[in-house]
Amino acid sequence: MELGLAGRRALVTGAGKGIGRSTVQALHAAGARVVAVSRTREDLDSLVLECPGVEPVCVDLSDWESTEQALGDVGPVDLLVNNAAVALLQPFLEITKEACDVSFDVNLRAVIQVSQIVARSLIARGVPGAIVNISSQASQRALTNHSVYCSTKGAMDMLTKVMALELGPHKIRVNAVNPTVVMTPMGQANWKDPQKAKAMLDRIPLGQFAEVEHVVDSILFLLSDRSSMTTGSTLPVDGGFLTA
Template identity: 35%
Template sequence: MSLQMPDFRIDGKRALVTGAGRGIGLAISRAFAAAGAKVTLCARSTAEIEAAAEELRAAGHRAEALALDVTDIAEFAAAVAELPAFDIFVNNAGTNRPKPFAEVSEADYDAVMGLNLKGAMFSAQAVTRRMVAAGKAGSVINMSSQMGHVGAADRTLYCASKWAIEGFTKALSIELGAHGIRVNTICPTYIETPLTRPYFEDPAFKAAVLSKIKLGRLGRVDDITGAALFLASDASALMTGSALMLDGGWTAD
């Protein structure tokens, strides 16, 4: 009896990754390219995203840059409508403005919810609309957080946005299941990225975070890439409407 190994390759697949200029998005783009996909890296900064795509091309991979702001709903939708349908979409662009709830402003709300929720929802709409029209099955990976499953002080806005993404993911998986489009979330703990690095300059904050992570360390971007490749590939062919927890045990208690 031969052993059938799960297939984590995504050769020939077209993948779109938002927030791909740095951090988690760039790491996922690198992993997808190495696994055989043609990757379209999307971010607001033209110089940053062009440099990221060129890095992948220089390594012999297929990559292109798409300089777009996902909060410009009409522009993003128009750009995606002109492109061939994608097989894989990583909805990764996001932000955070941690502060006590009493200090949260309307501008804070608009910035966090506008990118983390509104931008994510309408980006997914644009991409999946093309997938359905082309009759293309595929995988949507919404970048969530452990904070989409728990609460934390000074994180009311961020938690609200990520809890919403979890509900959105489940509902969208029901709508798109008949089209063979799977929709799941990745839920990391604190990952060392350019966005989070300033937080850990506070020793007390870092100690408090590490006390909640059962594995005793902060996450690295490379801790996310395996999960992303799993969800993008046929290795997760029966998984949809689910959350993949990469939280070092934070939510275990």
């Protein structure tokens, strides 16, 4: 299915690793011009070697002023993927202020800031656009030691709906993708314990974790005009986890 992404300019945060990196690679392969945002210079350097023409931006999105400086003049962007996130897992009674501050700064506040930058430019140019926020099944199900992470993703789901409501009249669509555990290198490392993995897999009707391409395919669909009547949605990519 032709998605019509060629020639469009996309910005992807958290582009150095995992879902973000694979999204950049897929957009590049589809002919899009991509701005890749990461806080790790080495990851960006290797990504540019893999995908010549990708524009790297190295910035820590938890820093509002640095983000404004780095992206304020990024130029016209048609498509945005808010993927950057942190997962600082602590038992509820041991949650620290630092974990709260960092998690909400990156997982929610940065989404607001980067989306404002892109949306304002789209509105000023009078052109349609699409934003995809990478949420999680953790936005809708309680997971042990995930109080802060679940809270940030629950907030992201509602932010997605309000953004869709307010930006819709400007022909800017906003959707979220809500994956289960994804077999990125980090996912493989965190879920390599068979007992821990079994407890989660037993709650997934399809009996498997997601591969990166499952998530990337959903992102590309929501960015494309093939989903032109879809906005304000939270799309599970979870093998049925949220049905149980």
